[in-house]
Amino acid sequence: MKILVDENMPYVEPLFGDLGDIIPVNGRTLTAEQVREADVLLVRSVTKVNAELLSGNNKLKFVGSATIGTDHVDLTYLAERNIPFSNAPGCNATAVGEFAFIAMLELAQRFNSPLKGKVVGIVGAGNTGTATAKCLQAYGIKVLLNDPIKAAEGDPRSFVSLETIMAQADIISLHVPITRTGEHKTKHLFDEARLKALKPNTWLVNCCRGDVIDNQALIKVKLQRDDLKLVLDVWEGEPTPLPELVPLAEFATPHIAGYSLEGKARGTFMLYQNLCQLLNITADKSLLDLLPTFNIKAVELATAPNEKALLQLARFVYNLRDDDKMFRNTFLNENGFDTMRKNHQHRREFSALALAYDGQSEVDWLSNLGFSGVGQ
Numbered sequence: 001m002k003i004l005v006d007e008n009m010p011y012v013e014p015l016f017g018d019l020g021d022i023i024p025v026n027g028r029t030l031t032a033e034q035v036r037e038a039d040v041l042l043v044r045s046v047t048k049v050n051a052e053l054l055s056g057n058n059k060l061k062f063v064g065s066a067t068i069g070t071d072h073v074d075l076t077y078l079a080e081r082n083i084p085f086s087n088a089p090g091c092n093a094t095a096v097g098e099f100a101f102i103a104m105l106e107l108a109q110r111f112n113s114p115l116k117g118k119v120v121g122i123v124g125a126g127n128t129g130t131a132t133a134k135c136l137q138a139y140g141i142k143v144l145l146n147d148p149i150k151a152a153e154g155d156p157r158s159f160v161s162l163e164t165i166m167a168q169a170d171i172i173s174l175h176v177p178i179t180r181t182g183e184h185k186t187k188h189l190f191d192e193a194r195l196k197a198l199k200p201n202t203w204l205v206n207c208c209r210g211d212v213i214d215n216q217a218l219i220k221v222k223l224q225r226d227d228l229k230l231v232l233d234v235w236e237g238e239p240t241p242l243p244e245l246v247p248l249a250e251f252a253t254p255h256i257a258g259y260s261l262e263g264k265a266r267g268t269f270m271l272y273q274n275l276c277q278l279l280n281i282t283a284d285k286s287l288l289d290l291l292p293t294f295n296i297k298a299v300e301l302a303t304a305p306n307e308k309a310l311l312q313l314a315r316f317v318y319n320l321r322d323d324d325k326m327f328r329n330t331f332l333n334e335n336g337f338d339t340m341r342k343n344h345q346h347r348r349e350f351s352a353l354a355l356a357y358d359g360q361s362e363v364d365w366l367s368n369l370g371f372s373g374v375g376q
């Protein structure tokens, strides 16, 4: 069996090695010719999976995408051809949630304006939005959720309108899929009018898809409004973001909010489980066996952390400033965006760091935030 795999998908060999011949490919430049003889195709978000890519292949048994988003896949075409497909919903939700939370802590420190006491509006309350809310609520932050689709489906959480978020939230974090049609379409959900209407001093965080914000309009509005602070992990026109926009963001990264080692491993593992199920064979590998131990064994806390100390703890796991600096220095290089993604040293999730502290009840919130071992 020929298994064609995006070269940026980790843990393929230990998981799929027994199932067939693994052929690593560049997902961004993958051609129909390369795909012609594949039995299995495993992609990431940069590969457009459509008739153009697949029409020359008559033996494809499975397409898998180790991502949450599916906007790069023509699902209708795959269904018409009866080619089984699966993505990896939720695989990197914790990574995105922690990324957004850490970015907010970093902004708070940079502007000497504590996160504690702010109101955060989350647009899109699915896997990544919920993971972000979980971190914030663990830290005692008031969260407003906007998700008209979930609200209509009867999700028992409380939801508010986008207008309420615009009026009440100090920070807005975006977690919607990109959709271009329909009542709830998200393409340019934040257009010029909405960007202009942001409350003074709003922090806007985008780790979902670049074109949820009109990037040209964002440049225009940000040049007139220094009070707005931006965290941008995703960009219109990836892998070539508008060069004028990058310096306007406080934190700028190349679509790596979901790049935790755990998140990437989960993504590959979910595809492994789905393919095994399809082939009717037992999935006998374990996700835990894949992950290395974290390089810090445990951190002993002398006191319950304040916000500054919390950021220090978060930085043990992920120092966003390093990625931001590297991105600014390299995004204009040829293939700069993709090169940084390819060579990215995947961070760990909070759960990899064990904390030790004597007074458990004072630090329960750190367990809720995701750190392990607190008070044990």
Ligand SMILES: NC(=O)C1=CN([C@@H]2O[C@H](COP(=O)(O)OP(=O)(O)OC[C@H]3O[C@@H](n4cnc5c(N)ncnc54)[C@H](O)[C@@H]3O)[C@@H](O)[C@H]2O)C=CC1
Residues within 6 Å of the ligand: 068, 069, 070, 089, 090, 092, 093, 096, 123, 124, 125, 126, 127, 128, 129, 146, 147, 148, 149, 150, 175, 176, 177, 178, 184, 185, 186, 189, 207, 208, 209, 233, 234, 255, 256, 257, 258, 259
């Ligand atoms: N930067 C990165 O590395 C990553 C980006 N993503 C992106 O984030 C998106 C969201 O991921 P998940 O939370 O896992 O997806 P999800 O499908 O679990 O949740 C998305 C939520 O958005 C809601 N929604 C849709 N249209 C809306 C609208 N107009 N207004 C408010 N809510 C709306 C849906 O009802 C759903 O609950 C993915 O589709 C993907 O594009 C996901 C993972 C990593």
Ligand SMILES: O=C(O)C(=O)[C@H](O)COP(=O)(O)O
Residues within 6 Å of the ligand: 008, 043, 044, 045, 046, 066, 067, 068, 069, 070, 092, 255, 257, 258, 259
């Ligand atoms: O899961 C998604 O959706 C994402 O946006 C991924 O984090 C993107 O990662 P790649 O598949 O482009 O490596």
